[in-house]
Amino acid sequence: MGAARYWLIIVGMGAITYAMRLSFILLPGRLRLPAILRRSLRFVPPAVFSALILPAVLRPAGPLEISPSNVRLLAAAVAAIVAWRTKNTVLTIAVGMAALWILQWVL
Amino acid sequence: MRASAFLAGITAELPILLGVVPFGLIYGVLALQAGIPAAAALGMSSILFAGSAQFVATQLFGAGVPGAVLLLTTFIVNLRHLLYSASVAPYVRHLSPGWKWLLAYLLTDEAYAVTIVHYTTVTRKRDNAVTRERHWFFLGAGLALWMTWQASTAVGIFLGAQVPAGWQLDFALPLTFIALVRPSLVDRPGVAAAIVAGVVATAAVTLPLRLGLIIAALAGIITGTLADRGRTA
Structure with missing residues (x-):
């Protein structure tokens, strides 16, 4: 992909984000966010992040690999335990990467 | 009064910045590993200026996803900013258009978090000298985050160029998402x-x-x- 295409997409993503940040700040005061959207918004993070995590660890090379020989699945499971217990982003990433390197060396 | 509100905003943002620095470093490293040119990776931090959306975009750029899908995904991931915008709107209504555009640009998760607490608790009273200058608090918090994000991203991009491919740092992206999904x-x-x-x-x-x-x-x-x-x- 050429550099110009990266910039084009980045400017597009920025414009969409800026428009949402500006929205209600610029709009007249009477307008409100629809109730259904307000209730749904909190499900965006679990849905989007999970949709990115599961294919990456269950199909690391394309085909479905739910087996102990899938080191990315095992390392992700270790990271998930750390995330669950500590809620610490940096620690989760560090332990997950260390688990990947150790498992590849051992298995 | 302005200076003290501005400084209070920066001070309130400081504890959050401790978590933002490693996050920015990791973003810079991973963006480069995903094949994004260094200037574009840095540009994303100032033009998009949204941490989790930048990580998602990094993943999708690396996977060669079409631009329209990247735009639609960014829209979904950043929908919550509508909520933040609606939430702060009553407090910035009296400001000039210039202030509104500037504060909207700085309206991130991290700046919103400290600003809305300040607006709804510390300066709740309607009209006095403190509440009239409280947009300076918003500006202080927003600028502190902005500068920290740009600087840590830049350092991450510099470090990313030194990391060998054998480290398999692409795996740090799903790991980042595992950490991000936890609170929800x-x-x-x-x-x-x-x-x-x-x-x-x-x-x-x-x-x-x-x-x-x-x-x-x-x-x-x-x-x-x-x-x-x-x-x-």
Whole structure:
């Protein structure tokens, strides 16, 4: 992909984000966010992040690999335990990467 | 009064910045590993200026996803900014257009978090010298975050160029998402949203144009919303 295409997409993503940040700040005061959207918004993070995590660890090379020989699945499971217990982003990433390197060396 | 509000905003933002610095470093490293040119990776931090959306975009750029899917995904991931915008709107209504555009640009998760607390607790009283200058608090918090994000991203991009491919740092992206998803898994509807989205995404990986991600995200969001309604009704 050429550099110009990266910039084009980045400017597009920025414009969409800026428009949402500006929205209600610029709009007249009477307008409100629809109730259904307000209730749904909190499900965006679990849905989007999970949709990115599961294919990456269950199909690391394309085909479905739910087996102990899938080191990315095992390392992700270790990271998930750390995330669950500590809620610490940096620690989760560090332990997950260390688990990947150790498992590849051992298995 | 302005200077003290501005400094108070910076001070309130400081504890959050401790977490932002490593996050910016990791973003810079991973963006470069995903094949994004260094200038574009840095540009994303100032033009998009949204941490989790930048990580998602990094993943999608690395996977060669079409631009339209990247734009649609960014829209979904950043929808919550509508909520922040609606939430701060009554407090910035009296400001000039220049201030509104500037503060909207700085309206991130991190700046919103400290600003709304300040607006709704510390300076709740309607009209006095402190509340009239409280947009300086917003500006202080927003600029502190902005500078920290740009600087840590730049250092991350510099470090990313030194990391050998054998380290498999691409795996740090799903790990980042594992850390980011954790706070949202606090009740059954949240967990249901995650499970449905994850299963659909895994099954739909082979769909054309990488539409699987968007279909999965929408399936998860709808599941969570329905589960939530079933519980409260």
